[in-house]
Amino acid sequence: MFAILALLVGIALGIWLEPSLPPGLTTYLPIMIVAALDALFGALRAWFDGTFSDRVFAVSFFSNVLIAALIVFIGDQIGVGSQLSTAVVVVFGIRIFTNAAAIRRAVFHA
Amino acid sequence: MPDPTERPARHAAEDETAAPATPPGRSLRDLGRALLRPSASHILLAAVLLVFGVGVGTQLTTKAADDPYATARRADLIQLLDTATTETSRLEAEIAQLKTTRDKLQSGVDGAKVAQAEAQNRLDNLAILNGTVGATGPGIRVVVYDPGQKVSASTLLDAVEEFRDAGAEVIEINDSIRVVASTWFAGANGSVVADRTAITWPMVIDVIGEGHALEEAARFRGGLVSQVQQLGGSVTITQETSVRITAVRSLPQNQYARPA
Structure with a gap:
């Protein structure tokens, strides 16, 4: 209950407060969100498998986000930023679908 | 790249003994029940989700601001700028050309007006001289x-x-x-x-x-x-x-x- 409330409150805060993002960070936020989504789906899958741990989830969430941002940042430094961000989105997209498939199997047994 | 599906499996295996024993293979009903029943682990979960929510909200407002250039990359921006500059110089040349044409036409109109006033003046003089109009x-x-x-x-x-x-x-x-x-x-x-x-x-x-x-x-x-x-x-x-x-x-x- 807290978790879903916190999610909604967070979205509301982000929309209402309109935190001004540093201009350098605007290209990374979408990538970070995709990475976070992957962590969320991974956590959900782990929970259905019975192997969920909130500590592991928190650590994996932040490390996922940071590493994704780091990869794109390095890509930007060496001039392949847009390609690498595409690559990150593709990889995370595949992983999200894989996790979603596992969750579907756990929920619907199909 | 960390793997939230693999690594929790190992860690959770250790933590699972401390956590209330739940058999693997839970259902959607179990998820709802777990979410409804507050527990200590929910606080950490809530904190992480709050951060995630703020990020999503920020990104939504950034998108809603309808500024496609805010998130564009430098190379793309340079290309856009180049295109805009070329277009600007082309339009400026067009403006200069049209202004020249306008000035030409303007002076032509002025010349015609002067000539017409002159002609009217002569016409009035001649009309009075010839007695064709009252005076x-x-x-x-x-x-x-x-x-x-x-x-x-x-x-x-x-x-x-x-x-x-x-x-x-x-x-x-x-x-x-x-x-x-x-x-x-x-x-x-x-x-x-x-x-x-x-x-x-x-x-x-x-x-x-x-x-x-x-x-x-x-x-x-x-x-x-x-x-x-x-x-x-x-x-x-x-x-x-x-x-x-x-x-x-x-x-x-x-x-x-x-x-x-």
């Missing part, structure tokens, strides 16, 4: 009383010439005869005819011009006044600020002469 202006009104009807055509012609010398611009006799360049005077036995029209007495001459000079042109020794007085008549002259002349002539059609 108004300061001048004098001369009334000649001649009970013996002895005033001759030549006296009248002399008077008209004297008025012209004094700067008369428009001359009219008896409110009906407009005196122009081709006007002629003739007469015999006490009747005077001007332009086929017999002059009735007393004769009224309206003249537009400088009033004082015109009056002097009639009053000088040997002029109209003294001549008429010698013949037994009398003349009254009044200077007026506005003499209105309405008699007009139709424009004669030149049969032979053409503009050269």
Whole structure:
């Protein structure tokens, strides 16, 4: 209950407060969100498998986000930023679908 | 890249003993029940999800701000800028060209206006000179009383010439005869005819011009006044600020002469 409330409150805060993002960070936020989504789906899958741990989830969430941002940042430094961000989105997209498939199997047994 | 599906599996295996024992393979109902029942682990979960929510909300507002360039990359922006610069210079060249055309047309219109004003001026002058339009202006009104009807055509012609010398611009006799360049005077036995029209007495001459000079042109020794007085008549002259002349002539059609 807290978790879903916190999610909604967070979205509301982000929309209402309109935190001004540093201009350098605007290209990374979408990538970070995709990475976070992957962590969320991974956590959900782990929970259905019975192997969920909130500590592991928190650590994996932040490390996922940071590493994704780091990869794109390095890509930007060496001039392949847009390609690498595409690559990150593709990889995370595949992983999200894989996790979603596992969750579907756990929920619907199909 | 961390793997939230693999790594929790190892860690959770250790933690699972401390956590309430739940058999692997939970259902959606278990998830709802777990979410509804508050527990300590939910606080950490909530904190992480709050961060995630703020990120999503921020990104949503950034997108909603409808500024596609805020998230664009430098190379793309440079390309966009190049395109915009090229377009700008092209449009500026077009503006300069159109301005030149406009100025040309403008000066043409101005020239045409000046020419038209000039032509209108000449037209007005010629119309007054030819007597094809009415005229108004300061001048004098001369009334000649001649009970013996002895005033001759030549006296009248002399008077008209004297008025012209004094700067008369428009001359009219008896409110009906407009005196122009081709006007002629003739007469015999006490009747005077001007332009086929017999002059009735007393004769009224309206003249537009400088009033004082015109009056002097009639009053000088040997002029109209003294001549008429010698013949037994009398003349009254009044200077007026506005003499209105309405008699007009139709424009004669030149049969032979053409503009050269």
